[in-house]
Amino acid sequence: MSILKAENLVRRLVGEIPVTLVDDISLEIQAGEFVCIMGPSGSGKSSLLYLLGLLDVASSGQLWLDNENVSRLNEDQLANRRLEKLGFVFQFHFLLAEFTVLANVTLPMRRLGRLSETKLNQRGMALLDSLGVADQSHKYPHQLSGGQRQRVAIARALANDPLVILADEPTGNLDTASGALVQQILRDLAHQTGKAVVAVTHDPVFASSADRRIMLIDGKINPDLS
Amino acid sequence: MPIQLQIALTHLTSRKRQTLVSLSGVVLGVAFFLAVSALMRGSEQDFIKRLVDNSPHITVYDEYRHPQIQPAQLRWPDGAVHIQHLTPKTEVRGIRSYREKLALIETLPGLRIAPVLIGPVVLSFAGRDQAGSLSGIIPSKMKTVSTIQEKMQQGSLDALTANPNGIIIGRGLSDKFQIGLGRNLSVATQDGGSRVMKVVGIFRTGNAIYDESQSFANLKRAQVMFDRPNRINRFIIQLDDPYQARDIAHRIETAIAYKATSWTEASEDILSLLTVRNIIMFSVVLAILIVASFGIYNTLSTIVIEKTRDIAILKSMGFHANDIRLIFLFEGSIIGAIGSVFGLLLGAGLMHILSTIEVKPPGVTEKAFLPIWWGIEQFELAVLFALSSCILAAYLPARRAGKVHPVEILRGA
Numbered sequence: 001m002s003i004l005k006a007e008n009l010v011r012r013l014v015g016e017i018p019v020t021l022v023d024d025i026s027l028e029i030q031a032g033e034f035v036c037i038m039g040p041s042g043s044g045k046s047s048l049l050y051l052l053g054l055l056d057v058a059s060s061g062q063l064w065l066d067n068e069n070v071s072r073l074n075e076d077q078l079a080n081r082r083l084e085k086l087g088f089v090f091q092f093h094f095l096l097a098e099f100t101v102l103a104n105v106t107l108p109m110r111r112l113g114r115l116s117e118t119k120l121n122q123r124g125m126a127l128l129d130s131l132g133v134a135d136q137s138h139k140y141p142h143q144l145s146g147g148q149r150q151r152v153a154i155a156r157a158l159a160n161d162p163l164v165i166l167a168d169e170p171t172g173n174l175d176t177a178s179g180a181l182v183q184q185i186l187r188d189l190a191h192q193t194g195k196a197v198v199a200v201t202h203d204p205v206f207a208s209s210a211d212r213r214i215m216l217i218d219g220k221i222n223p224d225l226s
Numbered sequence: 227m228p229i230q231l232q233i234a235l236t237h238l239t240s241r242k243r244q245t246l247v248s249l250s251g252v253v254l255g256v257a258f259f260l261a262v263s264a265l266m267r268g269s270e271q272d273f274i275k276r277l278v279d280n281s282p283h284i285t286v287y288d289e290y291r292h293p294q295i296q297p298a299q300l301r302w303p304d305g306a307v308h309i310q311h312l313t314p315k316t317e318v319r320g321i322r323s324y325r326e327k328l329a330l331i332e333t334l335p336g337l338r339i340a341p342v343l344i345g346p347v348v349l350s351f352a353g354r355d356q357a358g359s360l361s362g363i364i365p366s367k368m369k370t371v372s373t374i375q376e377k378m379q380q381g382s383l384d385a386l387t388a389n390p391n392g393i394i395i396g397r398g399l400s401d402k403f404q405i406g407l408g409r410n411l412s413v414a415t416q417d418g419g420s421r422v423m424k425v426v427g428i429f430r431t432g433n434a435i436y437d438e439s440q441s442f443a444n445l446k447r448a449q450v451m452f453d454r455p456n457r458i459n460r461f462i463i464q465l466d467d468p469y470q471a472r473d474i475a476h477r478i479e480t481a482i483a484y485k486a487t488s489w490t491e492a493s494e495d496i497l498s499l500l501t502v503r504n505i506i507m508f509s510v511v512l513a514i515l516i517v518a519s520f521g522i523y524n525t526l527s528t529i530v531i532e533k534t535r536d537i538a539i540l541k542s543m544g545f546h547a548n549d550i551r552l553i554f555l556f557e558g559s560i561i562g563a564i565g566s567v568f569g570l571l572l573g574a575g576l577m578h579i580l581s582t583i584e585v586k587p588p589g590v591t592e593k594a595f596l597p598i599w600w601g602i603e604q605f606e607l608a609v610l611f612a613l614s615s616c617i618l619a620a621y622l623p624a625r626r627a628g629k630v631h632p633v634e635i636l637r638g639a
Contacts, residue, residue, distance in 0.1 A: 046637065055542055056633045076546050083544025090636065094539040096233075098240040108543050110229040156543075168636070 002028040002064075003163050003196045004052060009061035011047055011219075021047035022058070023219035031163070034190035034197045036207040039216035045200040046168055048216065052198060053086055053166040054078045066163055083112055087157030089186075091169035094153065095141040101128065101152050102137040108159040127155040131185060147178025154185060165189060167199040171206055183209055230549050233540075234556035237529050248525045249565050251518035252616060256569020256608045259511040261576040263604045266507045268597035270500055274468075277493055279373045280431065283471045286331075286461035286478060286486045288321045320457030327482045328461070334474065336466040340367035341458040343448045349395070349441065351403040351411040358399070358439030360413065362448020362458075371464040374429055374442070380407050381427025386444045392426035398438030400428050413441075415451050461486075515611050519619035522561055526554055526623035537627050538635035547628040554627050558620020562613040569612060570605060 011022040021044045029035055029052075037045045050056040051063065054070060057078075062071045066085055070078065082088075095104045102124050109120040128134040131151040136144055144152065150170060157165055167186060171179035183206050190197040190211070199210070207213050215222040238245045294314075299307045321327060324341055331339050343362040348355050365383040369375045375383050379397060386392050393413065395405075405411060407425055414420040423443065430437055449455050463478075465471055471488035479486040490497060530537070537550055581598040 050633045050636070053542070055636070076548075079541065079544050079546045081544075082542065086544075088542050090539075094535065096236075096536050096539070098236045107229065107540075110232075111543065111545060111549070160544075 003031045003066060004029040004198070005064040006052065007062040009048070009051055009058045009063065011044075011051055011056065012059045020219055022051060024061075025219075025221055027214065027221070029164070029196050029198060031196055032190055032194040034187050034209070034211045035199070035214060036210035036212070037198065037200045037214045037216060038202060038204075038207050039222075040202070043216040044219035045202075045216050047219070049166055049168055049198065049200045052164075053088060054082050083108060084160055085163045087159070087162040087165045089150070089153050089157050089165065089167040089170045091172040095149060095156070097141055100138050100140060101133070101144070104141065104152060105155045105159055108156065112160050124155070124159070127158055128152070131155050145178075146174050147181060150174060150178065150182050151185065154182070154189075158189075162195065164196045164198065167197065169200055169202075171201065171203060179203070179206065230552040231556050234553045234560060237533070237553070238557055238560060241525070241529065244525045244528065245561065248518075248521045248561050249568070251521035252515075252561060252565025252612055253569040253572055255511075255515040255518035255615075256566055256612045257572035257576055258514050259608045259611065260570065260573025260604060261580060262507055262511055263607070264573075264577045264598045264600065265580060265596065266503065267599035267601065267604065270503070271599055272597035273500070277496065278468045278489055280433075281489055281492065282371060282462040283465045283468050283489050284337075284461075284463035284475045284478065284486055285492070286321070286463070286482070286484050288319055288459040289485045290483065291479070291485045318454055318457060320454050320459045321461070321484055322457075324456075324458045324461075327484075330481060331461065331463070331478055334477070336470070337474065338367075338370040338464045340364060340371045340462045341445065342368075342460040342462055343445060343452060343454065343458045344460055345448070345452045346416055347441070347451075348414045349399065349403075349411055350414065351405055351409075354403060356399055356402065356438065358441060360393075360441050360443055360448060360451070362443055362445040362452075364445050368442075368462075371462045374431075377429040377431050379428050379430050381425075383427065383442070385426035386442065389424060389426055390444050390447050391421075391423055392443070393423040394427035394429060394442040395425055396437035396440055397428055397430035398434055398436075399441070400425070402438065413443075413451070415453075417453065419451060419453070421451060512611070515615045518565075518612075519615040522558055522616055522619040523622065525561075526557055526620050527626075529557070530554065530623045530627045533627075534630055534635055537630045538632040541630065541632045542636065550630070551624040551628040554624035555617060555620050558616045558624070559613065562616025565616070566609045566612045569608065573605075573608065 005028045007026050009022055009025045010020065013019045013021060023044070025048060037048060039045045047056070051058050054065070058071065062069060064070065065081060070081060073081070095101075096107070099107070102121065105124040105127055106120045109115050109123065115123065125134055125137060128137050131154060133144075133148050133151050133155070136148055136152070141149055141152070165186065170186065171182050174182060186197050186199060187209050189195050199206070201207055296307070296309050296312070298309060320343070328339060328341055331337070340363065344359055346357065347360040348357050350356075363383075363386070365386050369383055381394065383394065386394065393411070400406065403411065405425060407428065410422050410424050412420055413423050443451075445458070449457065463474075465474060468489065472490050475486040475488035475491070540550065541547075577598050577600070580596050583596045585594055585596055
């Protein structure tokens with residue numbers, strides 16, 4: 001069953017010099033699939049990820065998330081879908097500096113407001129534990145190593161039990177060992193918990209572990225290299 | 227606690243110095259507002275009190291505001307009646323059948339009334355003359371409508387009842403004539419009559435002209451002296467609520483047809499001056515709060531710029547633009563609320579200190595202090611101003627924060 005489906009997605013920037021970031025892309029991503037989007041700098045990898053992650057709105061084309069056409073939703077509706085069904089991991093951890101690790105992880109749950117304070121703290125601890133950073137829960141982000149921070153960021157992405165994890169260069173800022181661990185975690189998430197994981201990377205080692213690779217060149221999918 | 231409020235608190239507590247600076251702006255703004263407003267309102271009320279206490283709330287004169295309607299006009303109400311060379315009747319001046327009118331006015335609630343016959347006199351003593359006016363009064367009634375009894379330095383109003391030939395003069399005249407209690411002076415009226423009267427009291431109001439030219443005698447005696455038996459020419463009326471004066475004056479005038487002037491009508495120039503004073507005060511105080519709100523604007527703008535990445539990440543997580551705006555509006559409100567509380571405390575402290583400063587207004591012998599008004603309205607107004615300027619100051623940064631587009635920030639990170 002496809003969890004994320006794009007049809008003829010186009011993203012153009014209008015301005016003095018119009019730029020086409022994403023050019024007529026159609027793809028389908030299944031639950032439990034680990035997909036890597038690859039390509040040289042400026043090929044539109046991140047732009048495509050932002051479109052798939054409902055952070056940006058396509059100029060034309062259709063997008064389905066969990067069998068719902070999300071192409072015509074307004075900003076707040078898109079925010080709700082992101083909150084409930086998507087989780088993001090970025091190259092930089094983007095944890096809130098003034099909040100503890102546990103508070104960062106529980107932030108999306110608090111916004112969603114479905115769990116009691118005790119329940120969401122329990123769930124936060126369980127997520128941190130599953131990523132091996134439970135002992136760091138009361139520290140602040142700046143007290144953690146890069147690899148630990150990225151694992152906390154993954155825990156936060158998982159907070160509301162999303163259907164899809166979108167990762168933008170998740171290992172780009174990590175040393176080899178930490179990178180390998182994060183790669184392992186994302187792979188396991190797809191294969192063991194049935195979430196779709198879409199990661200943008202230019203690291204061939206990272207990409208090699210993916211179930212499928214999508215190669216982008218100049219905003220288009222290059223089928224020969226995918 | 228809502229997550230937006232929690233983030234707002236975290237933003238503020240993690241920037242203690244900036245928060246304190248913004249906070250102190252609001253605290254000082256509120257405190258100064260209170261101190262200035264209490265002093266201005268206090269002195270305004272003190273001033274009005276003097277104005278109101280020393281002059282009647284309503285004076286009814288033996289005059290008509292409009293000329294009497296002529297019978298011809300009543301006969302042809304729709305006609306164009308033109309009457310020429312009309313001379314008013316010669317009659318004894320004064321309010322006619324004043325006892326009935328007095329009784330009628332006394333039925334109105336919340337007022338005290340005293341009949342007065344006032345006329346010009348020349349007072350002479352040891353070859354010196356002083357022109358002035360003599361008021362014939364009923365001491366027991368006069369005491370209820372005038373502060374003159376409190377201004378008595380020697381003797382009392384009641385002495386006029388005891389001694390119908392007595393006269394009460396001002397300190398200014400007594401100094402000028404070098405005349406004391408118990409001495410006689412000569413009182414001459416316009417039509418040539420003259421009478422020797424005994425000084426039974428001396429008052430001092432602090433108003434030099436009044437203290438030199440005003441004198442009081444028994445009403446009956448004045449009626450005889452002015453040759454107007456059973457007439458008076460003034461009603462002096464004092465109200466429980468001076469601010470009702472205009473309405474009540476109008477009712478009295480409608481009822482008895484004689485001209486009734488309220489103190490608000492008589493002192494319109496001074497009252498409009500007070501309005502100007504209030505406008506000045508509010509602009510000064512508003513300026514203080516505007517400066518304070520710039521401090522808040524500055525702090526919140528800095529937070530928005532510093533926290534753009536956090537805002538982007540919160541939005542990518544699924545926070546609405548509204549949630550983000552709410553965070554910054556909360557921050558403004560928190561500063562406003564805490565600032566108001568401390569501002570009120572500091573302001574009340576300032577007011578207390580001001581109220582202990584001693585001043586010596588003329589005509590007052592006992593200790594007097596700076597007039598401070600403790601009314602609850604100004605505390606409410608201070609909080610209202612502070613909160614609204616804080617929220618207004620937070621609104622612009624909040625709107626900017628709400629507009630942050632995550633993709634632009636994430637791409638640039």
